[in-house]
Amino acid sequence: MIDAPEPILSAHGIHKSFGRTVALRGAALELRPGECVAITGPSGSGKSTLLHCLAGVLLPDSGVVTFRGARLDGLGVDERTRLRRISFGLVLQFGQLVPELTALENVALPLLLEGRRRPDAAAVAAQWLERLEVGQLATTRPTAMSGGEAQRVAIARALVTSPDIVFADEPTGALDTVTGELALDVLVKATRETEAALVLVTHDNRVAAVADREVVLRDGAVEPGPGDPA
Amino acid sequence: MVYTCTMSLGSVLLGVLAAGPAHGYDLKRAHDGRFPAARPLAYGQVYATLARLERDGLVEQVETRQHAGPERTVYALTASGRDELRRWLAETEQPGPYAADELVRKTITALHTGADSVDFLRRQRAVHLEAMRALTRERAAAAEPGTRIALDHTLAHLDADLRWLEETRERIAQDGTTR
Numbered sequence: 118m119i120d121a122p123e124p125i126l127s128a129h130g131i132h133k134s135f136g137r138t139v140a141l142r143g144a145a146l147e148l149r150p151g152e153c154v155a156i157t158g159p160s161g162s163g164k165s166t167l168l169h170c171l172a173g174v175l176l177p178d179s180g181v182v183t184f185r186g187a188r189l190d191g192l193g194v195d196e197r198t199r200l201r202r203i204s205f206g207l208v209l210q211f212g213q214l215v216p217e218l219t220a221l222e223n224v225a226l227p228l229l230l231e232g233r234r235r236p237d238a239a240a241v242a243a244q245w246l247e248r249l250e251v252g253q254l255a256t257t258r259p260t261a262m263s264g265g266e267a268q269r270v271a272i273a274r275a276l277v278t279s280p281d282i283v284f285a286d287e288p289t290g291a292l293d294t295v296t297g298e299l300a301l302d303v304l305v306k307a308t309r310e311t312e313a314a315l316v317l318v319t320h321d322n323r324v325a326a327v328a329d330r331e332v333v334l335r336d337g338a339v340e341p342g343p344g345d346p347a
Numbered sequence: 348m349v350y351t352c353t354m355s356l357g358s359v360l361l362g363v364l365a366a367g368p369a370h371g372y373d374l375k376r377a378h379d380g381r382f383p384a385a386r387p388l389a390y391g392q393v394y395a396t397l398a399r400l401e402r403d404g405l406v407e408q409v410e411t412r413q414h415a416g417p418e419r420t421v422y423a424l425t426a427s428g429r430d431e432l433r434r435w436l437a438e439t440e441q442p443g444p445y446a447a448d449e450l451v452r453k454t455i456t457a458l459h460t461g462a463d464s465v466d467f468l469r470r471q472r473a474v475h476l477e478a479m480r481a482l483t484r485e486r487a488a489a490a491e492p493g494t495r496i497a498l499d500h501t502l503a504h505l506d507a508d509l510r511w512l513e514e515t516r517e518r519i520a521q522d523g524t525t526r
């Protein structure tokens with residue numbers, strides 16, 4: 118048997134509660150480099166919470182998330198922020214662009230925060246806008262964009278640092294079928310081209326079918342696969 | 348797609364011939380290209396259907412071509428074939444009945460017999476999603492918009508099945524019963 122490559126990200130025994138609400142009870146997931154995984158499950162099953170724990174946005178109450186072998190909870194706040202900014206890209210369902218900034222400034226932001234020089238950051242950001250076919254929106258602010266356009270800009274921003282992993286929570290959720298399909302296409306195509314892994318949270322089976330495999334959450338834990346014992 | 352009603356395949360072939368005269372091999376290729384999710388046509392089916400269409404005066408033999416290969420008869424639509432095609436396209440289709448679907452029969456029977464329906468539903472979801480994955484890849488590679496539209500129909504139905512399977516899971520969980 119050929120050994121599968123080492124996971125780039127792994128999570129084990131993840132528990133997370135909000136007050137009395139238990140969102141995750143022992144969730145686990147392993148992600149291999151370049152792989153595309155869909156996280157599905159009923160509303161309230163803990164999909165977004167798991168995505169946030171994987172991406173280091175939330176720290177679990179217990180359990181371990183490791184990225185390239187390093188525990189996220191072992192990193193300092195600054196290190197974790199850098200990791201999120203450089204190695205991870207995040208695409209969320211709604212309003213994640215900074216409303217006061219133009220599309221170009223939004224996309225350039227992660228690079229500027231990393232200390233890249235302004236002309237350099239702007240040039241890279243412009244390339245990504247072109248690649249996602251929204252180059253004409255460079256000087257437009259988010260309030261003047263359609264949902265589909267804003268989502269493309271958000272995808273450009275998530276990819277601008279060439280992350281190892283892109284996390285997307287319902288990336289097509291607010292869009293109609295055709296616009297959503299186009300946004301999903303560019304997200305999948307761009308992550309394939311840059312060999313980034315992609316974690317897609319979705320309740321849409323058509324979106325889940327784009328992924329290489331599916332992880333089903335139910336009541337805060339991963340449901341066993343069809344071959345596994347229940 | 349399986350043609351339980353032979354009339355339907357006849358109408359589909361009339362539709363292909365509307366683009367111009369063709370021989371049996373062309374018809375099979377055009378059919379399989381238009382309906383990528385369907386079972387490929389067997390030549391026997393094509394020739395049997397053409398014979399029936401010819402008997403009914405809907406198509407006629409226009410020439411016999413011989414290139415390098417075997418002799419091939421070229422068929423064309425007749426005026427009444429064109430009328431028949433127009434009539435077929437104008438008629439709406441009866442929706443369903445999907446309740447006759449084996450998936451529905453099995454799921455309902457599992458619920459009534461108290462078999463492990465949750466496990467069945469879980470495994471069925473995996474099979475359905477795998478089929479959707481394969482069609483999604485095929486769709487991404489398809490050059491023709493018509494091919495993508497035909498695949499969309501199959502995908503939409505698999506999606507509807509999956510949503511029904513998931514709803515069934517939720518109802519079983521809520522009722523705490525498999526009956």
Ligand SMILES: Nc1ncnc2c1ncn2[C@@H]1O[C@H](COP(=O)(O)OP(=O)(O)OP(=O)(O)O)[C@@H](O)[C@H]1O
Pocket residue numbers: 135136138139140158159160161162163164165166167320
């Ligand atoms: N910040 C929070 N404060 C309080 N409760 C929360 C918070 N975030 C999530 N929860 C609760 O945790 C549970 C899991 O929520 P989560 O958002 O992860 O579910 P989900 O699977 O993403 O659902 P949906 O499909 O509706 O987006 C829910 O009961 C939710 O109400």
Ligand SMILES: [Mg+2]
Pocket residue numbers: 164165166
């Ligand atoms: Mg959510």
